[in-house]
Amino acid sequence: MDYHRITNIADPYFKQMHELMQTVFPPEEVLEYELWAEPLQDPGIRVFVAVHEGQVVGATEYRYYEDMQVAMTDFTIIGREGLGIGPFLVKQRTSDLLSLVGATGGSLLGMFAEIYNPYLAQDHSFGGVKPMDPFVRREVLAHIGYRKLDLGYVHPSWHNDGAAVQELDLGFMPFGDDADSLEAIHASLIAAFLERYYAVLPNKPQAWYDMVAQLKQLEQVRLLPL
Template identity: 60%
Template sequence: MQYHRITSINDPYFASLHALLKRIFPPEEVLAYELWKEPLEDPGIHVYVAVDNGEVVGSTEYRYYPELRVAMTDFTIIGVANKGIGRFLMRSREKDLARLARESGTAPIGMFAEIYNPYERGEHEFGGVTPMNPFVRREVLSHIGYKMINFPYVHPSWEHNGKAVEGLNLCFLPADEELAAIPAALVVQFLEIYYSALPNKPQQWLDMVEGLRGRDQLELLPI
């Protein structure tokens, strides 16, 4: 299996990746095809696909913020079952993030991820691929070590319509698995940087961030 980075919408694998995104995720989670041009050309955004016999069978997107010493996993997609794609993507991402941290001279403290909470809103369909079932994904991410940051979470829609997307938790994979809380200021910094690409923020998101400014530490809970 090949771990291939996509840096242009003209990459021969990008059309397959975007089709996979639309098949797996709800519309509000998927950026329009033409709007991928700038993100893919951003050296700080890492989009990789797992290619098996010339076919895109999975993908992951992530970034590393050396000034915050944190990473963010934007998504991990498994398109075909029983190929070990999830493990392949996770280990390849780990190695690449270690390289990015090493090159920046920093020691990462953890990695953020938005994780669906099917217990809150009911099951999502996710393209009928069993490994992408939100109950399965949530349990796998719990096994990896992700913890839920204890506050009500929404995020701006990637459809650029100014709507708030609910039904997810902001979670954190701490480098120190005994860590019980993280600074609220770190979460605010991260969210403001991460969502700077979406100028049309919903009021619900703005209120959420403002509420975090008045807090000190945010508890990390099991998922």
């Protein structure tokens, strides 16, 4: 299996990846095809696909914010069972991310991820691919170190229509020697990250602004089990 980076929508694997995204994710979670052109050329956005026998069978996107010392997993897709795609993507992504952190001379506090709440996302079939089932994904993410941030989470729809999406939790996976014992992270870090991450969407719901404002009034946010 090959780990291939996509940096242009003209890449023949991009069309396969976008179709895979449309198969497994609800419409409000998928950016329109043409709107990928600029983000893919951003050196800070890392989009990779797992290619097996010429076919895209998995994908992941992530980024590292050097000034905040945090990363974000935008999405992870497992398109087929029985190929070990999940472990392959995690291993390759972690290796690439740590190489990126090392190259910039920075450090990594941890990695954010939006994680489907299976009790709120039961209507999504995720393309019928069992590893993408929200119950399965949540357990897998818990096993690799993600925890839930103790806040009522909402994010803007990627349709950029101002709708509020409320069926996910915001998770965080700490890195470093104290990762297992860390009980909370600074609320200001979460607020700064969310403002940076969603700056690309001008039409954000009021519920999102209220959540960020609330975070700015707090000192820390607890890390809870998934």
